[in-house]
Amino acid sequence: MAQGVCVITEFREGAFRRVSFEIASEGRRLADELGEPLVAIALGESIGDLAADLGNYGVEKVYLVDAPNLKDYRAETYVPVAAEIIGKLDPKVILTPASVDGKDFSARLAARLGAGLATDCTELKVEGGSLKAKRPMYAGKAFAWYEWADGTWPQMASCRPNVMDCLAPDSAKKAEVEKPEVEVAEGNKTQVVKVEKDAGGKLDLTEAEIIISGGRGMKGPENFAMLEELASLLGAAVGASRSAVDSGWRPHADQVGQTGKVVTPNLYIACGISGAIQHLAGMSSSKYIVAVNKDPEAPIFTKADYGIVEDLFQFLPTFIEEVKTLKSTC
Amino acid sequence: MNVVVLLKQVPDTETKIRISGDGKSIDTSDIKWIMNPYDEYAVEAALRLQGSAGAKVTILSMGPERVVESIRTALAMGADQGVLVDDPGTEGSDALGKAQVLAAALRSLEFDLVFCGHRAVDDDENQVGIMVAELLGIPHLGLAVSVEIEDGKVKIQRPIEGARVTLEGVLPALVTFGGAHAVWNPRYASLPGIMKAKKKPLETKTIADLGLAPEDVGVQAAKVKVTAMELPAERQAGRKLEGETADKAKELVRLLHEEAKVI
Numbered sequence: 001m002a003q004g005v006c007v008i009t010e011f012r013e014g015a016f017r018r019v020s021f022e023i024a025s026e027g028r029r030l031a032d033e034l035g036e037p038l039v040a041i042a043l044g045e046s047i048g049d050l051a052a053d054l055g056n057y058g059v060e061k062v063y064l065v066d067a068p069n070l071k072d073y074r075a076e077t078y079v080p081v082a083a084e085i086i087g088k089l090d091p092k093v094i095l096t097p098a099s100v101d102g103k104d105f106s107a108r109l110a111a112r113l114g115a116g117l118a119t120d121c122t123e124l125k126v127e128g129g130s131l132k133a134k135r136p137m138y139a140g141k142a143f144a145w146y147e148w149a150d151g152t153w154p155q156m157a158s159c160r161p162n163v164m165d166c167l168a169p170d171s172a173k174k175a176e177v178e179k180p181e182v183e184v185a186e187g188n189k190t191q192v193v194k195v196e197k198d199a200g201g202k203l204d205l206t207e208a209e210i211i212i213s214g215g216r217g218m219k220g221p222e223n224f225a226m227l228e229e230l231a232s233l234l235g236a237a238v239g240a241s242r243s244a245v246d247s248g249w250r251p252h253a254d255q256v257g258q259t260g261k262v263v264t265p266n267l268y269i270a271c272g273i274s275g276a277i278q279h280l281a282g283m284s285s286s287k288y289i290v291a292v293n294k295d296p297e298a299p300i301f302t303k304a305d306y307g308i309v310e311d312l313f314q315f316l317p318t319f320i321e322e323v324k325t326l327k328s329t330c
Numbered sequence: 331m332n333v334v335v336l337l338k339q340v341p342d343t344e345t346k347i348r349i350s351g352d353g354k355s356i357d358t359s360d361i362k363w364i365m366n367p368y369d370e371y372a373v374e375a376a377l378r379l380q381g382s383a384g385a386k387v388t389i390l391s392m393g394p395e396r397v398v399e400s401i402r403t404a405l406a407m408g409a410d411q412g413v414l415v416d417d418p419g420t421e422g423s424d425a426l427g428k429a430q431v432l433a434a435a436l437r438s439l440e441f442d443l444v445f446c447g448h449r450a451v452d453d454d455e456n457q458v459g460i461m462v463a464e465l466l467g468i469p470h471l472g473l474a475v476s477v478e479i480e481d482g483k484v485k486i487q488r489p490i491e492g493a494r495v496t497l498e499g500v501l502p503a504l505v506t507f508g509g510a511h512a513v514w515n516p517r518y519a520s521l522p523g524i525m526k527a528k529k530k531p532l533e534t535k536t537i538a539d540l541g542l543a544p545e546d547v548g549v550q551a552a553k554v555k556v557t558a559m560e561l562p563a564e565r566q567a568g569r570k571l572e573g574e575t576a577d578k579a580k581e582l583v584r585l586l587h588e589e590a591k592v593i
């Protein structure tokens with residue numbers, strides 16, 4: 001009989017990624033509703049004692065596989081190990097991170113387990129002992145509720161980073177750690193050739209709390225220096241519209257929208273962006289939206305909490321000075 | 331070399347989504363259909379291999395008859411042939427169900443590489459391609475922003491949070507495409523291309539042709555299904571700040587700091 005909730009964490013460069021704690025916290029909530037245990041599977045290299053700390057977020061037991069061959073994520077090495085442990089655990093619910101690697105891993109694991117998977121969920125609940133998941137479609141133009149066919153286990157959901165509330169960690173609570181005997185495959189069909197870090201520890205758009213984006217109204221790549229300056233003052237990431245990316249002003253990884261990244265920061269500042277439907281799809285769920293645009297009719301203003309109708313080259317320098325003043329006083 | 335591209339037809343990204351009367355699907359009455367943009371990048375990458383390595387490019391899709399138009403577009407761009415699995419029995423399939431149908435179709439085709447989008451911009455499932463790879467027992471390389479083929483291996487670059495990973499895999503393999511329009515710059519169909527496309531082979535298959543039983547596919551086989559859809563709360567336009575530049579700048583900082591509490 002299937003039982004319990006199992007979360008599969010993401011570990012990179014010596015630390016669990018934050019989304020791991022978010023899914024552990026969410027898993028705790030679901031496990032309590034089901035009245036069943038919460039366990040975790042932690043895969044990676046040199047996790048060591050950190051595994052027990054998952055207990056801080058309510059995990060009771062961690063199945064830890066710590067091996068050199070799990071240093072960099074590869075579906076080929078990760079999926080068989082996870083599938084073998086799951087096979088023995090027989091959980092009802094599996095939660096995974098909907099990070100880049102997490103989504104990749106979840107799809108392959110679901111296929112191996114023959115499980116139904118809901119990707120990038122923003123809300124989960126238990127009804128009649130079964131999972132219900134809410135997730136965005138059309139980059140957030142709509143939401144769908146997913147349910148699993150009666151009695152099909154496991155029910156898998158990957159969770160969008162930055163959405164699920166993290167429990168306040170209780171450092172006194174440690175999880176029991178078991179090291180199951182599983183073989184980690186060599187993995188000779190795929191190889192990670194190299195991992196190059198982005199310059200200057202750049203913040204990823206999907207994980208940033210504040211995003212400053214520029215569009216065609218920025219006029220040229222050099223003017224993004226203004227947005228970079230503002231971003232560094234606010235601890236923000238810089239995004240772009242497709243026009244700015246297509247013009248070669250910004251890297252494609254910075255594109256926000258239906259065919260770029262879908263983001264949900266606390267604050268989104270759109271500078272010289274008209275607000276085409278594809279762009280709005282990618283950022284409309286931001287908590288607060290500011291638009292700076294000289295055209296009062298620009299559609300972006302229909303979504304903006306605070307609108308500035310002005311030439312951005314006039315407004316931004318003054319705004320940046322005001323932000324500096326704020327930062328120097330508080 | 332044989333490359334098969336998995337192509338899904340999706341609503342134009344311009345579409346304003348409305349929910350249909352059943353409350354669990356979208357109203358498709360006025361929709362213009364397009365090739366999923368990420369699949370278009372996959373088509374472009376396949377056609378570059380056709381140019382550089384003489385690859386034969388096959389387009390494979392599952393869906394209703396209207397999908398023929400998108401397959402023809404890919405043929406007009408330069409793909410060699412198309413296969414459409416068109417069977418009402420596949421309706422209501424979940425991602426794994428779709429992958430099962432596509433994997434069955436692939437078994438009847440020759441391929442060294444399968445190219446597909448990392449996600450279809452309708453349901454945003456992010457699953458189908460990778461599931462196909464698992465069902466076929468071949469490696470997958472996900473979210474490619476570049477592709478190189480050399481010595482029976484495929485090498486891609488994939489952006490992850492804060493880094494770029496170079497991943498290599500042996501053939502046969504499946505590659506899912508990420509990146510942006512600016513990266514792949516997919517070619518347009520030329521007028522001669524459109525004329526030629528009309529004569530290129532396009533085969534339609536049913537699930538029976540693929541050796542699948544009706545109970546293996548569609549809604550009966552689905553492990554997970556959509557039971558309700560909703561639209562996000564309509565965002566209200568907020569206020570436009572008035573005054574001189576300096577006043578607006580000061581006021582905006584105050585609002586963000588004191589009212590919204592986000593800076």
Ligand SMILES: Cc1cc2nc3c(=O)[nH]c(=O)nc-3n(C[C@H](O)[C@H](O)[C@H](O)COP(=O)(O)OP(=O)(O)OC[C@H]3O[C@@H](n4cnc5c(N)ncnc54)[C@H](O)[C@@H]3O)c2cc1C
Nearest residue numbers: 215216217241242243257258259272273274279294295312
């Ligand atoms: C299949 C497909 C997918 C797409 N996906 C995406 C996507 O993922 N993301 C995306 O962003 N777009 C996407 N688009 C493109 C989208 O339709 C728009 O073309 C694009 O978002 C416009 O970018 P923009 O707002 O920067 O440029 P524009 O629409 O040209 O707007 C520029 C704005 O800047 C303002 N401006 C100009 N000068 C100044 C100034 N000095 N001061 C202040 N304001 C100024 C103007 O008033 C104008 O409103 C997609 C399109 C297609 C067909």
Ligand SMILES: Nc1ncnc2c1ncn2[C@@H]1O[C@H](COP(=O)(O)O)[C@@H](O)[C@H]1O
Nearest residue numbers: 336337392446447449450455456457458
């Ligand atoms: N019905 C389909 N026919 C052909 N390919 C599909 C279909 N559905 C999904 N795919 C492929 O799988 C990719 C990922 O889709 P999804 O998992 O739905 O986001 C798409 O970009 C397509 O390449």
